Amino acid sequence: MKVQKIDHVGINVNDLSAAKAFFLDIGFEVRAEWEMEGELLDRVVGLRGAKTACIALGASDSQAWIELVKYDHPSDENEIQQTHANTPGIRHIAIEVEDIEAIVAKLKQKGMETFSEIQQYEQSYKLCYVRGPEGIILELAEKVK
Structure with missing residues (x-):
């Protein structure tokens, strides 16, 4: 199995x-x-x-x-509750992207919230958490070449 x-x-x-x-x-x-x-x-x-x-x-x-x-x-009777990165349960989905700067700029222009500016993780990734509609949290990750 x-x-x-x-x-x-x-x-x-x-x-x-x-x-x-x-x-x-x-x-x-x-x-x-x-x-x-x-x-x-x-x-x-x-x-x-x-x-x-x-x-x-x-x-x-x-x-x-x-x-x-x-x-x-049936519709959900509860309103969507805003969650944070440390709330128990599934909190985010990590997605490998190309040109993280352009994607983050586009999302900010459309009013999406970022948790911070793009961060460098060691010599391997550029990272940024983004909150989309209805509290969806994505971790955008671009491999550093």
Whole structure:
């Protein structure tokens, strides 16, 4: 018994178009868009009457992908609570990028929050945490050549 690979990471959102735009701005590509409902979905997610709209986003050279999910039914009764880098649970997704300076500038121009300026980690990476729509935290990482 062993893990083969990480297939995808699912992120639930309320504003599907804003989340999609955020990931497209970073350089992701849309792989697919679909809607789901019915008994199979109800059994898989453990909710009754579930109805979702989904977008699969990926990098051109990666098998792993990000699944953005908007639940049209049932809706979440709780508001999104802002989290911090040290809040327990899944807090961020690290993404290797090219031209981190251009990406961070573009995101700042669109009003996205960065945790700090771009930081140099030893002689291996330039790093920057970015908060996107609905509290999504990404760690952008560019390998130093």
